[in-house]
Each structure stands twice: as structure tokens, then as C-alpha cells.
Amino acid sequence: MIKLCGFALSNYYNKVKFVLLEHGIPFEEVFVLPSQEDTVLEHSPLGKVPYIQTEHGDLCESQCIVDYLAARFPDKTIFSVDPWEAAKERELIMFVDVHLELTARNLYKEAFFGGTVTEATKGRVEKLLAHHLAGFKRIAEFGPYLRGERFSVADTAGYVSLPLVGMATQTIYGRDFLLDVGIDWKSYVKAINDRPAARRVTEDRKAYIAASRPA
Structure with missing residues (x-):
């Protein structure tokens, strides 16, 4: 196993x-x-x-x-059997994982963990995210899923990472960069939450956070 x-x-x-x-x-x-x-x-x-x-x-x-x-x-059939669809799913995953989440990750120290991030880093991340989100908007459909009406493996990446980008930018800059470009990630997450696997992931994450809090 x-x-x-x-x-x-x-x-x-x-x-x-x-x-x-x-x-x-x-x-x-x-x-x-x-x-x-x-x-x-x-x-x-x-x-x-x-x-x-x-x-x-x-x-x-x-x-x-x-x-x-x-x-x-x-x-x-984790990826689509159609080669083009499978490639587009991988493209979306690359955008979410690398261009969005790993860029926003530079903010997490201050956004989520009580540390501080330099103003230079904040300025660099702001410019990169603006550029990357513009590109992401060109390929992500949100209809309601990243590839349109069909849930795909790309949504396993979107579900776990897009909220972090939104929350981190809201905390650091006072505005949610995803909402700024018209990406309603909360509705997107809500749609995916209908899936038992998604609910299990979220429930286990919340349980871990609760168990980690000081008594």
C-alpha cells in the first residue's frame, strides 16, 4: 500500500x-x-x-x-484520456502551483505565522502576482471548475491553494488579489466541497489545526 x-x-x-x-x-x-x-x-x-x-x-x-x-x-483516469485536455489540466496545475501559490508563499511568514516580510519582497510579489493572475484568468474558466463544467485533476490543486493566495494577499495588502481580478474563489471552493474527498481533506485539516492549538 x-x-x-x-x-x-x-x-x-x-x-x-x-x-x-x-x-x-x-x-x-x-x-x-x-x-x-x-x-x-x-x-x-x-x-x-x-x-x-x-x-x-x-x-x-x-x-x-x-x-x-x-x-x-x-x-x-486521473487525467483526461484526451491528450489535449490532459495537457490543459497540467497547464492549470502549473499556474496554480508555481505562478500563483509559490509566488504568494513569500508572504506566508507574515500573513499566517506572525513573522515579518520586507517591503521589497511585498513589492516584488505584488508585481509578479498581478502579472501571473492576468495570465491565469486567460486560461481558467471557473464554470464552475477550472476547465469549465467538468471537475478535473486541476481542481485538486486549485482547491487547496487558491484560498491561500486570496487570504495572504488580503492580509498583507488589504485586498484579495483574486477577487480583484474577478476570481470568486470562495464560490469555487464551495462547489468543490460537494465532493466527499474534498470534505475529508478539509475536515482533516481543520482537525489538525484544532489539535495543534495550545490548551
């Missing part, structure tokens, strides 16, 4: 977990925090989560894991 290693607060962990749950792939969750300890580095070269353990060995990076699952379980 596949072991999914990480923790429920990680959006990339939850992206992989969403895929596993959505497609009924058996897996076991193993609690692991990011670390530079040898016990983690021997499985994940940069000490990041998520990573999976399989009978063939370890694999890290969420999109590599999703691609592996799609190849290992072709009957699950």
Missing part, C-alpha cells in the same frame, strides 16, 4: 491526498513534518513533504506523485 507522508496543514500534501481519495486509491497516512534531519532526508532529498513510500521506493514533489499515480493506476 502507498504511504503518504506529510501533515494535514500542507496544501501540497492535501493535493495528493485529494487525488488519492477522489479516485479510491488505497493509502496510509504517515505523519511527517518538514525537516533537515537524516530520518527525513533519506526519503525526501530536500526534507520537504509530501512524499510517498511505495514498494519501489520513495518519491517526492506533489506533481511528480500525481503523475506517478496516473501512470500506475490508468484505470482511475
Whole structure:
């Protein structure tokens, strides 16, 4: 059985977990925090989560894991069977993961964890996100899903990461950059919440947060 290693607060962990749950792939969750300890580095070269353990060995990076699952379980049709649609799903995932979430991640220290971010960083991120969101709007349909009326694997990335972009920018700049460009991410998330796999991911994340709060 596949072991999914990480923790429920990680959006990339939850992206992989969403895929596993959505497609009924058996897996076991193993609690692991990011670390530079040898016990983690021997499985994940940069000490990041998520990573999976399989009978063939370890694999890290969420999109590599999703691609592996799609190849290992072709009957699950994780990506569209149409090559063009599958490519467009990957394109959307790239935009969400790299151009939006990883850019906004530079703000998280101050937005979510009580730290501070330099004004130079805030200015750089503001310009990058404005540019990246303009491009994202050109390819994302939100009808109600990223590819239109059909839920796809791209939505497993959108569901776990777009709220972070919206909340982080609201906290740092006093305005939600997604709403500014007409992306109603709350309605988008609400539509996906109808799926049992999505609800499970969210419930587990909330339970983790509640259990982590000081007594």
C-alpha cells in the first residue's frame, strides 16, 4: 500500500491526498513534518513533504506523485484520456502551483505565522502576482471548475491553494488579489466541497489545526 507522508496543514500534501481519495486509491497516512534531519532526508532529498513510500521506493514533489499515480493506476483516469485536455489540466496545475501559490508563499511568514516580510519582497510579489493572475484568468474558466463544467485533476490543486493566495494577499495588502481580478474563489471552493474527498481533506485539516492549538 502507498504511504503518504506529510501533515494535514500542507496544501501540497492535501493535493495528493485529494487525488488519492477522489479516485479510491488505497493509502496510509504517515505523519511527517518538514525537516533537515537524516530520518527525513533519506526519503525526501530536500526534507520537504509530501512524499510517498511505495514498494519501489520513495518519491517526492506533489506533481511528480500525481503523475506517478496516473501512470500506475490508468484505470482511475486521473487525467483526461484526451491528450489535449490532459495537457490543459497540467497547464492549470502549473499556474496554480508555481505562478500563483509559490509566488504568494513569500508572504506566508507574515500573513499566517506572525513573522515579518520586507517591503521589497511585498513589492516584488505584488508585481509578479498581478502579472501571473492576468495570465491565469486567460486560461481558467471557473464554470464552475477550472476547465469549465467538468471537475478535473486541476481542481485538486486549485482547491487547496487558491484560498491561500486570496487570504495572504488580503492580509498583507488589504485586498484579495483574486477577487480583484474577478476570481470568486470562495464560490469555487464551495462547489468543490460537494465532493466527499474534498470534505475529508478539509475536515482533516481543520482537525489538525484544532489539535495543534495550545490548551
